Amino acid sequence: MNAQQANDFDKISLTAFMVSLARQFTDIPYAQELAQLVEAQRFVEQSLPQNQDKSVLLTARVEARYKAINQVMAQYEEITQVLELASGLLPRGMTLSYDSNITFIETDLPAMIRCKQQLVEQLIGERPNLHFIELDATDSPNRFFKSTVHFQAGQPVMLLCEGLLTHLTLSEKQQVCANVREILRTYGGVWITPDFIDTASFSRSLQNDPDLQKLIQTGTNFTGRSIVDNNFVTPNQARQFANEQGFGVVEYSMLNVINELSSLEILGVDAEVVEKMLATQSVFALTLE
Numbered sequence: 001m002n003a004q005q006a007n008d009f010d011k012i013s014l015t016a017f018m019v020s021l022a023r024q025f026t027d028i029p030y031a032q033e034l035a036q037l038v039e040a041q042r043f044v045e046q047s048l049p050q051n052q053d054k055s056v057l058l059t060a061r062v063e064a065r066y067k068a069i070n071q072v073m074a075q076y077e078e079i080t081q082v083l084e085l086a087s088g089l090l091p092r093g094m095t096l097s098y099d100s101n102i103t104f105i106e107t108d109l110p111a112m113i114r115c116k117q118q119l120v121e122q123l124i125g126e127r128p129n130l131h132f133i134e135l136d137a138t139d140s141p142n143r144f145f146k147s148t149v150h151f152q153a154g155q156p157v158m159l160l161c162e163g164l165l166t167h168l169t170l171s172e173k174q175q176v177c178a179n180v181r182e183i184l185r186t187y188g189g190v191w192i193t194p195d196f197i198d199t200a201s202f203s204r205s206l207q208n209d210p211d212l213q214k215l216i217q218t219g220t221n222f223t224g225r226s227i228v229d230n231n232f233v234t235p236n237q238a239r240q241f242a243n244e245q246g247f248g249v250v251e252y253s254m255l256n257v258i259n260e261l262s263s264l265e266i267l268g269v270d271a272e273v274v275e276k277m278l279a280t281q282s283v284f285a286l287t288l289e
């Protein structure tokens with residue numbers, strides 16, 4: 001990774017604050033507390049124009065993907081080693097590490113993961129089974145491997161990421177896939193992610209929500225990366241890409257969690273609109289073929 005690329009990736013970190021603010025309108029444990037700390041410490045004030053922190057569809061989307069990933073994870077409950085890529089301000093590590101049998105490693109770019117660790121320690125203190133490691137997910141396999149330092153050899157791993165690949169170019173996505181393959185080859189296990197998205201359904205959901213359009217535009221202006229340009233034209237192309245990367249893919253519709261979405265009531269969202277959006281969204285469980 002060169003310095004220009006590192007700088008580019010750092011700009012994506014703003015989007016972690018944006019989704020954290022969106023998650024506060026849900027019942028996801030610690031989502032509110034994290035968003036309150038983000039607001040209190042004014043991390044995003046200069047970057048986000050006023051009143052651009054609320055999009056009902058963004059909230060429904062991030063709540064659905066979080067809960068849909070948890071639902072798929074439950075099918076692999078025998079796996080106790082979790083490596084989360086691009087954790088941002090996700091609260092999953094705080095929740096799952098209550099169970100002392102779980103080893104949870106959160107990773108993100110250096111500045112972001114340091115910020116996350118500081119916020120988590122403010123909320124729950126330190127836990128021996130919750131770790132924070134600097135990791136550029138597109139880095140060389142060697143460096144990527146170092147992030148697994150707390151895992152036991154011979155035990156399978158669950159890799160997670162949400163909202164990372166969607167910002168990356170095709171060759172950056174390929175690098176992440178190559179790194180994940182190496183981990184699965186060594187430890188065994190599964191990669192659970194909703195990040196193989198197509199632009200057609202994404203653009204359709206934008207049409208329903210001018211606030212989401214504004215937020216995405218703010219993100220694009222800031223990161224210099226377009227979610228529309230950096231993803232797949234059709235759902236089939238997204239699936240085909242995952243297969244070409246050497247993964248067997250099982251797909252779970254996000255509609256499976258529609259009844260668990262608290263944001264519909266909290267924000268008074270039209271369930272039909274959300275249902276339409278989620279009908280085109282999936283979480284993928286990827287294993288080595």
Ligand SMILES: C[S@@+](CC[C@H](N)C(=O)[O-])C[C@H]1O[C@@H](n2cnc3c(N)ncnc32)[C@H](O)[C@@H]1O
Binds near residue numbers: 010088161164
């Ligand atoms: C849209 S945010 C998603 C954060 C979190 N997964 C969530 O759902 O709330 C994108 C995240 O990707 C991280 N990121 C960007 N480029 C990265 C890279 N090359 N390697 C690892 N993380 C990266 C950013 O720091 C940010 O936390």
